[in-house]
Amino acid sequence: MSRFNCNYKSRHSNTAKALLTATTQSEKDLLNYYQSFSALKKKLFKKAIECTYNISNDTIFKNHKNLTLGYSFLKLKEYKKAIYHYELWLENSEFESKRKKSIVLHNLGTIHNILNNHQISENYFKQEFELIKNKKDTVTQLNSLNALANLYYGQYKDDLAIPLFIEAYELAKAYSDFTWKESTTLNMAVVEKNRENYQASNQYYLEAYNWKDSIHNRDRIWELTEKEKEVAVAQKELEIAVEKEKVKRQKTQRNALIIGISFLFIFILVLWFFYKQRTAQNKLITQQKEDLAAANKTKDYLFSVVSHDLRSPINTLGKLHKRLVRQIKKEDLEAINTTNNKALILTESTYKLLNNVLSWSLEQSKQMVFVPTEYPLHNLVEHVLYDFKNIALARNIELDTALEEVNIEVDIESIKIVIRNLVDNAIKYTPEGGRIKVTCGTTKDHKKFVRIKDNGIGIHPKNLEKIRNLKDLSIDKIDRAEGVGLGMILCQTLIKKNQGEIKIESTLEKGSKFTILLP
Amino acid sequence: MKTLNLLLLEDDKEDANDLADFLNENNYDVMISHNINQTERLLKRHSFDLVVLDIMIDGKPDGIAMAEKMNELGFDIPFIFLSSMQTKILYEKAKHTKPVTYLIKPYNELELLFTLELAIEKYFDQANSISFDPQTAVLSPSYIFIKKRKSLMKVDVSKINYIEVQDKYCQFSLTDEDFLVKLSLKKVKELLSNPDFIQVHRNYLVNINKINEIYLEDNLIVLDSKQNIPFSERHKANFVKSNHLLK
Numbered sequence: 001m002s003r004f005n006c007n008y009k010s011r012h013s014n015t016a017k018a019l020l021t022a023t024t025q026s027e028k029d030l031l032n033y034y035q036s037f038s039a040l041k042k043k044l045f046k047k048a049i050e051c052t053y054n055i056s057n058d059t060i061f062k063n064h065k066n067l068t069l070g071y072s073f074l075k076l077k078e079y080k081k082a083i084y085h086y087e088l089w090l091e092n093s094e095f096e097s098k099r100k101k102s103i104v105l106h107n108l109g110t111i112h113n114i115l116n117n118h119q120i121s122e123n124y125f126k127q128e129f130e131l132i133k134n135k136k137d138t139v140t141q142l143n144s145l146n147a148l149a150n151l152y153y154g155q156y157k158d159d160l161a162i163p164l165f166i167e168a169y170e171l172a173k174a175y176s177d178f179t180w181k182e183s184t185t186l187n188m189a190v191v192e193k194n195r196e197n198y199q200a201s202n203q204y205y206l207e208a209y210n211w212k213d214s215i216h217n218r219d220r221i222w223e224l225t226e227k228e229k230e231v232a233v234a235q236k237e238l239e240i241a242v243e244k245e246k247v248k249r250q251k252t253q254r255n256a257l258i259i260g261i262s263f264l265f266i267f268i269l270v271l272w273f274f275y276k277q278r279t280a281q282n283k284l285i286t287q288q289k290e291d292l293a294a295a296n297k298t299k300d301y302l303f304s305v306v307s308h309d310l311r312s313p314i315n316t317l318g319k320l321h322k323r324l325v326r327q328i329k330k331e332d333l334e335a336i337n338t339t340n341n342k343a344l345i346l347t348e349s350t351y352k353l354l355n356n357v358l359s360w361s362l363e364q365s366k367q368m369v370f371v372p373t374e375y376p377l378h379n380l381v382e383h384v385l386y387d388f389k390n391i392a393l394a395r396n397i398e399l400d401t402a403l404e405e406v407n408i409e410v411d412i413e414s415i416k417i418v419i420r421n422l423v424d425n426a427i428k429y430t431p432e433g434g435r436i437k438v439t440c441g442t443t444k445d446h447k448k449f450v451r452i453k454d455n456g457i458g459i460h461p462k463n464l465e466k467i468r469n470l471k472d473l474s475i476d477k478i479d480r481a482e483g484v485g486l487g488m489i490l491c492q493t494l495i496k497k498n499q500g501e502i503k504i505e506s507t508l509e510k511g512s513k514f515t516i517l518l519p
Numbered sequence: 520m521k522t523l524n525l526l527l528l529e530d531d532k533e534d535a536n537d538l539a540d541f542l543n544e545n546n547y548d549v550m551i552s553h554n555i556n557q558t559e560r561l562l563k564r565h566s567f568d569l570v571v572l573d574i575m576i577d578g579k580p581d582g583i584a585m586a587e588k589m590n591e592l593g594f595d596i597p598f599i600f601l602s603s604m605q606t607k608i609l610y611e612k613a614k615h616t617k618p619v620t621y622l623i624k625p626y627n628e629l630e631l632l633f634t635l636e637l638a639i640e641k642y643f644d645q646a647n648s649i650s651f652d653p654q655t656a657v658l659s660p661s662y663i664f665i666k667k668r669k670s671l672m673k674v675d676v677s678k679i680n681y682i683e684v685q686d687k688y689c690q691f692s693l694t695d696e697d698f699l700v701k702l703s704l705k706k707v708k709e710l711l712s713n714p715d716f717i718q719v720h721r722n723y724l725v726n727i728n729k730i731n732e733i734y735l736e737d738n739l740i741v742l743d744s745k746q747n748i749p750f751s752e753r754h755k756a757n758f759v760k761s762n763h764l765l766k
Contacts, residue, residue: 351625355625362606366607367606367607368607369606369607369610371610374646374647376647376650376651379633379650382629383627383629383630383633386627386628386629386630387627405651405652407647407651413623
């Protein structure tokens with residue numbers, strides 16, 4: 001509302017400014033019209049009248065001018081002037097709307113009623129009534145009916161007034177608005193009361209009272225609804241707050257859950273990590289345990305070798321030397337020679353065993369030097385056989401060689417140990433007058449070979465199987481009582497280490513053939 | 520033809536003497552030292568073709584220390600280790616001094632002699648020569664090492680008068696002796712890499728210091744030893760080109 005006022009105000013001031021500069025009559029008329037209109041809206045009736053007067057009479061604003069002036073004077077209670085302008089308007093009202101006409105007629109009726117010109121007032125009201133009769137505007141009809149009825153009633157024209165009151169009452173009854181219902185009913189009550197028809201009057205009063213109640217109720221209901229609304233809103237807000245709280249709680253719960261799960265996950269990871277470490281450690285420990293067990297077996301084995309195979313020959317050597325001392329005293333040269341030869345042979349064999357023990361222990365403790373180098377195989381074989389020449393001669397064994405010139409790339413020392421052991425065995429198991437043939441060369445599939453063939457006693461098939469299986473056997477599985485010596489174990493191990501293999505063929509009483517195959 | 524001079528470091532006197540006796544039998548001149556100070560003194564006073572170092576001297580690995588010292592002092596002599604120790608630690612330590620080769624005890628005489636040959640041929644980067652085929656030789660600018668029967672001998676290159684092709688062999692001619700080596704003349708020239716020896720013929724290398732007279736018209740070279748060597752046209756041209764004095 002204040003904004004409208006403000007707008008009107010600004011329009012008022014704007015038009016006032018514009019008026020100062022306006023030149024033509026029509027311009028001035030228009031601006032004055034605006035000013036009067038604004039003034040009217042602002043209920044500045046005097047101002048409105050002033051502005052309206054400034055509008056020239058000939059213009060299109062003539063009707064409007066009279067309407068504005070009529071209304072303004074009515075409001076200012078200058079009824080005569082009001083009547084003058086309204087009547088002027090009515091004279092020129094052929095093209096005006098029915099609504100405007102009915103209003104003007106109503107106003108004129110009212111003015112005349114106030115001025116006690118009942119006849120004229122009645123006239124105007126009737127005209128108005130005629131005008132709006134066919135319209136469906138209940139409020140206007142009620143307004144008009146009421147005005148006319150009151151007019152008649154005021155003049156004690158009860159015959160005319162009462163039907164109108166009843167009509168208004170009936171009309172209002174069909175109409176929804178409680179205020180109209182109440183006022184028309186109240187009118188009826190007064191009418192009946194004045195007719196001394198108290199019972200009916202009472203009835204109407206009651207009805208009016210009811211309508212009033214209804215209004216009150218309506219207001220109350222309105223109020224209640226408002227209240228209810230407020231309560232509902234409050235409840236809703238509460239619910240929302242609760243919901244919010246719920247959501248918040250859920251969020252917190254969810255976060256807590258996420259954190260919990262994360263912690264659990266981390267915990268599981270840590271657990272898993274420790275488990276892995278533990279298993280790795282256990283694995284290491286198991287491995288170490290196995291290694292340790294193997295090392296222990298090796299140690300036990302070596303101890304047993306030292307205690308049996310080394311102790312007794314050394315003991316024998318000692319005895320032989322004591323015998324030599326006696327024999328030297330006796331100066332029995334032949335006996336000295338025999339004893340000395342025995343001692344020499346024993347020393348030789350013990351030394352070989354000792355070498356094997358040393359090699360084996362070095363190999364087992366992974367201390368053995370292992371350097372594959374290129375080397376002439378035939379020279380190697382020749383060098384090894386050189387050591388056996390004397391013993392072969394002594395035992396009347398023919399030691400033949402057929403050596404092809406060929407180079408190998410192996411660890412020389414380990415191959416020497418193997419050939420030495422195999423030749424030693426051949427001599428050991430070949431009777432006097434026997435024959436040993438050592439050959440070397442290249443096989444059809446480009447492998448290098450050394451073959452030691454004898455015509456000795458051969459190997460029993462049971463032992464042969466054992467020797468063949470040695471390459472896949474660990475030390476702890478070898479039963480020393482079964483006659484497999486350290487030499488063969490060493491041979492298989494070292495040849496395997498050189499990526500070679502040993503092939504053995506043997507027939508009892510006919511001889512054996514050992515073939516070392518090397519890459 | 521000379522024997523090889525060998526220096527032996529061995530703390531056990533009996534072992535040292537046995538070894539020296541054996542090597543003497545096989546035409547090596549052996550000097551014995553029992554500790555590394557002695558070894559160093561002998562090295563400085565005499566010239567040797569080979570040094571044999573026992574690793575463990577009086578319970579200490581002085582053999583390796585001696586090798587280190589030899590490398591440090593810049594002795595340009597091949598050396599080999601003798602050891603009964605097959606342990607890795609010692610091996611790695613010994614390997615560090617870059618010996619020509621090792622000989623691990625127990626070894627026999629044959630292995631020892633073979634190892635000495637190996638040492639010589641390895642030292643002059645001619646592996647698998649005399650060790651593989653005794654009829655070949657190890658050639659160096661100052662000495663030629665050949666096998667005479669089972670022993671290794673050296674020939675002073677400056678004593679050679681000329682070298683002549685004989686089938687698959689080359690005959691090395693000295694004033695008082697000749698010997699055959701199973702190598703091509705081309706290979707001999709290449710391995711010898713001695714500027715004193717020039718090719719005068721498809722089949723001849725001549726020691727320039729042994730030339731007495733050159734008859735360019737007759738295509739003949741007469742040596743101090745009165746031997747006549749043919750001078751081929753092609754090689755003569757090359758010879759004249761590189762010798763301005765003869766122009």
